[in-house]
Amino acid sequence: MTFAALALVLVVGLQDRTAAPDSPSETPGQEIADAETLARAEEVASELGRYLSAIERHFEAGEDPLSGEPGEAMFSDDACATVPVEEQDLSKFTWVAGAPGRPLVVDQRGEAPLVLDEGTGREDAIDQTRALFRDLERSLGGRPTRAAEIKAKEVLHAVGAGSDSGPDTWDLRFRVRHVRRVSGAEAVATKSIWKIRVTFDGPFLRVVAWAGAVVETLQLGSDPDSSGFVDVTTSVLTGERVKWLAQSIMELRDRFDVDVGVGILGHHGVAVADTNGDGIEDIYLCQPGGIPNQLWLRNADGTAVEAAGAGGLDIIDATTSALFVDLDGDLDRDVVLGLASGVVILTRTDEGYREAARFERIGITSLAAADVNSDGRIDIYACAYANPYDGSTFPVPYHDAENGQMNLMLANVTQRPDELLFGDATVESGLDVAGARFSFAATFEDIDDDGDVDLYVANDFGRNALYINDGDGHFENRSAELGVEDIAAGMGASFADIDGDGRVDLYVTNMESSAGRRVTGQEIFRTELDEETRALYRRHAKGNTLFLRDGDGGFRETGLASEGQWAWGAIPIDLDGNGALDLFVPNGFVTGTNAQAPDL
Numbered sequence: 001m002t003f004a005a006l007a008l009v010l011v012v013g014l015q016d017r018t019a020a021p022d023s024p025s026e027t028p029g030q031e032i033a034d035a036e037t038l039a040r041a042e043e044v045a046s047e048l049g050r051y052l053s054a055i056e057r058h059f060e061a062g063e064d065p066l067s068g069e070p071g072e073a074m075f076s077d078d079a080c081a082t083v084p085v086e087e088q089d090l091s092k093f094t095w096v097a098g099a100p101g102r103p104l105v106v107d108q109r110g111e112a113p114l115v116l117d118e119g120t121g122r123e124d125a126i127d128q129t130r131a132l133f134r135d136l137e138r139s140l141g142g143r144p145t146r147a148a149e150i151k152a153k154e155v156l157h158a159v160g161a162g163s164d165s166g167p168d169t170w171d172l173r174f175r176v177r178h179v180r181r182v183s184g185a186e187a188v189a190t191k192s193i194w195k196i197r198v199t200f201d202g203p204f205l206r207v208v209a210w211a212g213a214v215v216e217t218l219q220l221g222s223d224p225d226s227s228g229f230v231d232v233t234t235s236v237l238t239g240e241r242v243k244w245l246a247q248s249i250m251e252l253r254d255r256f257d258v259d260v261g262v263g264i265l266g267h268h269g270v271a272v273a274d275t276n277g278d279g280i281e282d283i284y285l286c287q288p289g290g291i292p293n294q295l296w297l298r299n300a301d302g303t304a305v306e307a308a309g310a311g312g313l314d315i316i317d318a319t320t321s322a323l324f325v326d327l328d329g330d331l332d333r334d335v336v337l338g339l340a341s342g343v344v345i346l347t348r349t350d351e352g353y354r355e356a357a358r359f360e361r362i363g364i365t366s367l368a369a370a371d372v373n374s375d376g377r378i379d380i381y382a383c384a385y386a387n388p389y390d391g392s393t394f395p396v397p398y399h400d401a402e403n404g405q406m407n408l409m410l411a412n413v414t415q416r417p418d419e420l421l422f423g424d425a426t427v428e429s430g431l432d433v434a435g436a437r438f439s440f441a442a443t444f445e446d447i448d449d450d451g452d453v454d455l456y457v458a459n460d461f462g463r464n465a466l467y468i469n470d471g472d473g474h475f476e477n478r479s480a481e482l483g484v485e486d487i488a489a490g491m492g493a494s495f496a497d498i499d500g501d502g503r504v505d506l507y508v509t510n511m512e513s514s515a516g517r518r519v520t521g522q523e524i525f526r527t528e529l530d531e532e533t534r535a536l537y538r539r540h541a542k543g544n545t546l547f548l549r550d551g552d553g554g555f556r557e558t559g560l561a562s563e564g565q566w567a568w569g570a571i572p573i574d575l576d577g578n579g580a581l582d583l584f585v586p587n588g589f590v591t592g593t594n595a596q597a598p599d600l
Contacts, residue, residue: 038376040200041155042451044170047205048198049152052174056148065133072126076199076206081124083115112213114171114195125209132194132212139190139214140180146574149177154331158197167201169208179574191216216279237296241306244291252288261289261318261340264389267365273324273333275311284308289318289340312352317341321366327378330417336380338364343382343408347420356420363387363405370444370453372429373473377412380422381431381455383439384408395438395461399536400487404438407431407457411473430475431455434465441569445495445504447482448553458490458508482554486510486545487536492569496581503549509567509585516541543567544585 051074059065066072117124137143154173174194181187193215197208237245247255249266256262271284276297283304285294293315295308308314313335321338328334332348334356342360346353363385372379384405386393395401411425426432437459444453448468455467455475463485467475479485489511498505519525520538529537544564547555564570565587572581 037157039374040168041157041170044168044198044200044205045152045155045172047200047203048172048196049150051205052150052176052194056150059133059136060144060147062143064130066126066130074205074207075122075126076208077122079122079125079206079208081117081120081128082112082209082211083117084112084128111193111215112195112211114197114209114211116197116209125207129210129212132192132210135214136178136190136192139217140178140188142180142182144178145180145182151175167199167204169197169199172196172198187219189218190214236298236302236304237306238303239306241292241294244287245285245294249288252291256290263288263318263340263387265387267320269319269321269338269366271322271324275324275333284313284322284324286319286322286337287316290316292316293319293322293337310352312346312354315339315344317344320364323367323369323380325369325378327412327420328414328417329376334420336367336369338367338382340364343367343380343410345380345410345420345422347418349418354418357422359408359410359422359424361405361408362392364408365439366441368442368444368455372409372444372453372455372469372475373411374452374471377414379412379425379473380408380410381442381444382408382410383442383457385438385440385460388438398461399533399540400462402434402437402462404436404459404461406436407439407442425473429473431467434463434477437462437465440490441492443493443495447504456484456493456495456506458493460489460491462490463487464490464493464508483557484508484547484555486547486557488539488542488545491567494570494572496572498546498572498581499548500580501549505549506547506555507561507570507572507583508545508547509564509570510544511541512543512563512565512567513541544570 051070054068055065055071058067151174152172153175154171156171158169158171172195174196176192176194177189178192179187179189191214192212194210194212196210199206199208234242249262249264252262253264266288268286268288270286272281273284274280275282275284275295280298280300282298283296285296287293293308293313294306295311295313296304297307298304315337317337318340319337320340323336324333325336326333327336327345328347330348334348335346335353337344337346340363342358342362343364344355345357347356359382361382361384365383365385367383368381369378370381371377372381384407386404388394393403396403406426408424409426409429409431410422411429413421413423415421426435435457437457438461439457439459442455442457444455446452447454447456447466450471452469452471454469455465456479457465457467459465464479464487465477466479466482466484468478469475484506486508488508490508491511492509494507495504496507497503498507517538520534520541526534526537543562544567546558546561548558550556561583564585566589567585567587569586571584573584574580575582575584
């Protein structure tokens with residue numbers, strides 16, 4: 001994702017504020033800003049992001065990060081250092097994750113506040129920035145071995161737009177991850193928080209002050225097997241409520257009345273987010289109908305406590321997906337839940353979570369969030385699925401069905417914190433076109449590099465859709481033109497630069513079935529159909545598809561990474577620290593054990 005698109009998502013919490021220039025960066029209650037200020041915030045974050053990427057390249061090459069252009073020239077003449085905070089004042093603590101015998105040691109400390117030291121000057125600010133990179137190198141044990149992950153997390157406008165007192169002043173907060181892995185030695189990963197004050201006058205951005213600290217260091221042992229995975233569920237999730245996680249879907253269906261909502265497919269997602277602000281990410285588990293959803297708050301010692309009831313998140317409706325995201329710009333995480341009966345939006349308040357909106361739609365399967373119309377508010381897209389396995393709808397025609405449930409585009413029109421307002425904008429946005437298929441998953445990405453988010457939807461029983469955004473939140477389906485219809489049994493989709501050429505690629509997960517290939521490949525299979533249609537049936541069982549972006553803006557299908565069995569999605573992630581993206585693909589379906597039961 002480009003920095004422009006990234007900033008667009010993250011400036012929801014932006015607010016004009018009038019704090020004195022030498023006061024600490026604080027996070028007061030915040031309101032949605034006007035469109036002009038939001039656009040300017042995006043420009044500031046993008047420009048600073050490009051600068052940080054440039055100095056990171058020098059750092060990764062073992063060079064002085066401020067050498068070359070723009071380097072030191074980015075610091076303003078009136079720049080100064082920030083007040084140093086000694087390490088012992090930053091609430092450091094250590095905890096251990098991972099599996100028994102394979103510890104992952106985590107050292108955490110607090111963030112360095114951005115407080116200007118008036119007795120310093122430009123050279124002091126530059127020296128302090130170089131010292132930050134020296135601290136990074138010490139924490140890593142050398143220079144990083146792969147490109148840093150830099151994400152803007154907060155953009156605050158310190159001086160009102162159009163002020164006659166000089167250029168705009170902005171405070172930005174970035175999260176930066178570095179990794180160093182050396183063959184035969186332990187791997188180290190760090191997370192840093194950089195708080196940077198800048199001035200912005202037209203195209204010219206200058207750094208006023210830079211406070212930074214390594215807030216987390218992870219050390220993974222040198223055991224060659226230590227990068228593998230071990231199931232530690234039973235040592236982390238403990239207590240009375242674990243018993244509900246141990247029962248299979250079929251056991252629950254035998255126990256509960258069918259109207260409670262225990263579906264046959266078991267489509268229940270997981271969300272990960274720091275829900276209580278302690279710096280450790282927690283786990284929210286969506287459950288079948290009649291079983292309360294669970295929120296496991298993780299502790300520093302690696303254990304976890306179930307606490308959904310205390311916050312009002314122990315929903316008993318059949319839940320398929322959840323998103324924790326700031327929807328009103330007050331810097332806490334609200335919640336969107338996809339239910340078998342629709343979409344529920346809950347606002348986070350001081351007392352817990354409160355329902356703010358509900359939209360009815362049968363069979364919500366997944367959710368995606370992004371600012372689609374560049375107004376600074378996060379909007380929601382929900383995929384819906386008419387389940388043929390419970391007799392509600394059978395896909396017609398089987399290989400290219402459009403008789404499913406209509407997906408939902410929910411526009412965020414919130415004006416005040418804790419008062420969430422959403423409207424159904426499915427038709428207005430153009431997403432009703434090819435929007436009533438059997439959708440399993442959707443993902444946003446800036447495909448055409450124009451600064452707004454586009455949308456890809458993976459559909460079962462037919463062709464997928466790639467909707468291109470015109471910048472104002474109106475979409476046009478151009479999947480055929482760009483070569484990514486992938487007519488098959490679409491289950492999931494992920495965007496990432498798989499081949500490392502700087503262009504985002506697309507990995508689509510489908511059904512792979514050797515039996516299906518044998519049946520559809522026979523000469524006697526559906527002889528009444530033309531060869532083109534027969535080929536579509538064969539494609540339904542072929543497996544996953546990797547589309548690589550070409551130089552003309554479209555995609556070309558490859559035969560790479562097709563095997564994935566009955567795949568339900570994929571996560572591109574560098575699991576072994578070699579700088580190349582791997583693919584984690586969850587898969588599986590029902591294997592019959594009753595010889596008397598009919599085949600599916």
